Amino acid sequence: MEIGVSTFVETTPDVQTGEVISHAVRLREVVEEIVLADQVGLDVFGVGEHHREDFAASNPVVVLAAAASQTKRIRLTSAVTVLSSADPVRVFQDFATLDGISNGRAEIMAGRGSFIESFPLFGYDLNDYNELFEEKLELLLKIRESEKVTWKGGHRPAIHNLGVYPRPVQNPLPVWIGSGGNSESVVRAGILGLPLVLAIIGGSPLQFEPLVQLYKKAAAHAGHDVSKLPVASHSHGFIAEETQVAADKFFPSTQAVMNKLGRERGWGAYTRSSFDAARRFEGALYVGDSNTVAEKIIHLRKNVGITRFMLHVPVGTMPHEDVMKAIELLGKEVAPKVRKEVARWEAEGK
Numbered sequence: 001m002e003i004g005v006s007t008f009v010e011t012t013p014d015v016q017t018g019e020v021i022s023h024a025v026r027l028r029e030v031v032e033e034i035v036l037a038d039q040v041g042l043d044v045f046g047v048g049e050h051h052r053e054d055f056a057a058s059n060p061v062v063v064l065a066a067a068a069s070q071t072k073r074i075r076l077t078s079a080v081t082v083l084s085s086a087d088p089v090r091v092f093q094d095f096a097t098l099d100g101i102s103n104g105r106a107e108i109m110a111g112r113g114s115f116i117e118s119f120p121l122f123g124y125d126l127n128d129y130n131e132l133f134e135e136k137l138e139l140l141l142k143i144r145e146s147e148k149v150t151w152k153g154g155h156r157p158a159i160h161n162l163g164v165y166p167r168p169v170q171n172p173l174p175v176w177i178g179s180g181g182n183s184e185s186v187v188r189a190g191i192l193g194l195p196l197v198l199a200i201i202g203g204s205p206l207q208f209e210p211l212v213q214l215y216k217k218a219a220a221h222a223g224h225d226v227s228k229l230p231v232a233s234h235s236h237g238f239i240a241e242e243t244q245v246a247a248d249k250f251f252p253s254t255q256a257v258m259n260k261l262g263r264e265r266g267w268g269a270y271t272r273s274s275f276d277a278a279r280r281f282e283g284a285l286y287v288g289d290s291n292t293v294a295e296k297i298i299h300l301r302k303n304v305g306i307t308r309f310m311l312h313v314p315v316g317t318m319p320h321e322d323v324m325k326a327i328e329l330l331g332k333e334v335a336p337k338v339r340k341e342v343a344r345w346e347a348e349g350k
Contacts, residue, residue, distance in 0.1 A: 001338075004046065005037050006048065006234050007046070009030050011056050011255065012256060013317070029131075030056075033045075034064070040330070041073075045076060046077045047079055049082050051117040068105070075107055078095075083113070083136045083140065084119070084132040085121070089143060093165070095173060099171060103159055104170045109178045111178030136153075139159075168316050176198055177194050178197045181200075181208065190220075191219070197218050198256055199234045205299075206303055216305075233304075233308070233310065236254065236284050238318075239330055240322075253316030255272075256314060290337070294333070298341050301342055
């Protein structure tokens, strides 16, 4: 069972003061968070890609590379790379470079993206949203398979027997598929035999169990060894010494972000009652003390089949020292408890 962290590197206004941290400061903070995550024994750190004012990381691989030479063990991944509006050749080159710098710890998490700012920015038509992803994923996997590439598609110039360099340390370079719970994307990942990441950020996590089974069924039908295909979750959460303290610290920035996105997307208001409901045992928020969060992760593993858990922290701008403390608790207290219980459970034959 792998335990890690994901972040979107938000630079939203401080809910108390209204001040906005600079992109530069927040980027340097994230590098510190990755280094700490490595030091406390976490398995993976993911950085999301966005192209708007309230997020600082438009190029996650650069952030991850900044941390690569300061870390020893932790795996470094995008969360996600918006492949639909990117060039697969450059994506592969960037992450192969990261793989070299980190000596084989890079991963690509490819997704279509729930934010659409990158499409007009890079000159893509949203009407081609699905087609772009399918075509570019095909090219990315072809580059991964072979040093020399010949390929032709509808949205990018063809490639005729050209080499793509550098080549990564890992063969193959890991490519995960990020999904918000769309059955089509889950089936696609299964057919291709690619690891799956589910964004479990609302409702009951147990509702995702049928999707995991659908993924495994598609993979098995395509001839892949299901036992070798990990399934990850990316879920909002926060850890403090006491559960009530964790909830009170995490709610204000979470509410501010969710309400801003809600106004953009037509959601209803995000209230304290909805927040508290989501942090109940069957809810999708992993907020509380170390024991509370560990028990929820164990429950997710046993009932949904998740083999990698990524705590998404912070949501919105929070004090850097609070985020660092949450990462420390995740690595030193939550992860050991989860790993021990999962190992015991598996030894007993589940």
